[in-house]
Amino acid sequence: MNTEPDFREVRGVRLFDGMLDPAAQAAMVADIRALARTAPFLVPVTRRGQEMSVRMTSAGTFGWIPDRRGYRYERRHPSGVEWPPIPPSVLAVWRAVAPDARSPESCLVNWYAPGARMGMHQDRDEGDFDQPVVSISLGDDALFRIGNEARGGRTESVWLRSGDVMVLGGEARLLHHGVDRIAPGTSTLLEAPGRINLTLRVVTGQSPMEQQPE
Numbered sequence: 001m002n003t004e005p006d007f008r009e010v011r012g013v014r015l016f017d018g019m020l021d022p023a024a025q026a027a028m029v030a031d032i033r034a035l036a037r038t039a040p041f042l043v044p045v046t047r048r049g050q051e052m053s054v055r056m057t058s059a060g061t062f063g064w065i066p067d068r069r070g071y072r073y074e075r076r077h078p079s080g081v082e083w084p085p086i087p088p089s090v091l092a093v094w095r096a097v098a099p100d101a102r103s104p105e106s107c108l109v110n111w112y113a114p115g116a117r118m119g120m121h122q123d124r125d126e127g128d129f130d131q132p133v134v135s136i137s138l139g140d141d142a143l144f145r146i147g148n149e150a151r152g153g154r155t156e157s158v159w160l161r162s163g164d165v166m167v168l169g170g171e172a173r174l175l176h177h178g179v180d181r182i183a184p185g186t187s188t189l190l191e192a193p194g195r196i197n198l199t200l201r202v203v204t205g206q207s208p209m210e211q212q213p214e
């Protein structure tokens with residue numbers, strides 16, 4: 001990993017292209033396989049009862065649970081086990097691209113098989129929007145769409161490749177975004193065609209002790 005990583009910006013979204021080299025990517029995939037043995041991938045369901053195409057699990061203090069009861073953070077996997085800790089390899093990326101941020105409390109692991117996608121949405125179930133969202137791409141390329149803070153309007157798309165890191169922070173923190181499709185077979189990192197995305201977030205609001213005086 002570079003110590004002072006370079007980035008480009010699209011609508012204020014910071015893109016750190018190729019931040020992880022192939023060895024670092026492979027090590028991270030091994031870490032994810034290990035955590036998925038403790039906290040197996042789940043089939044997320046929308047509030048309307050529709051199965052999503054992505055498979056999900058989590059690491060950290062809080063895991064992201066989408067089911068018929070709604071979307072929320074939970075301290076345990078539905079099996080009852082605590083979420084495994086966020087791997088140090090993943091924490092190191094957060095520290096490098098968001099050195100001033102609080103520590104991440106949740107690492108969502110999204111697994112996209114060929115054909116899987118994620119509709120346009122905002123990440124807005126967290127308590128402190130001053131904290132960034134950091135996303136790491138592994139495996140096949142993904143066509144990532146960046147929109148606006150309000151729903152609809154013009155969008156811009158970028159291809160995210162294995163080893164790329166993205167930060168939604170500051171003015172870009174609440175932009176709508178989604179994954180239109182992945183391009184199966186563009187990477188050989190994973191055993192089978194597909195993509196893994198890690199989304200790191202601070203979940204809780206600032207504690208009163210930490211709040212700056214007005």
Ligand SMILES: O=C(O)CCC(=O)C(=O)O
Pocket residue numbers: 108110118123135142144177178179197199
């Ligand atoms: O897979 C991605 O690149 C984006 C994932 C995402 O937006 C989310 O999980 O909230």
Ligand SMILES: [Fe+2]
Pocket residue numbers: 121122123177
């Ligand atoms: Fe998101």
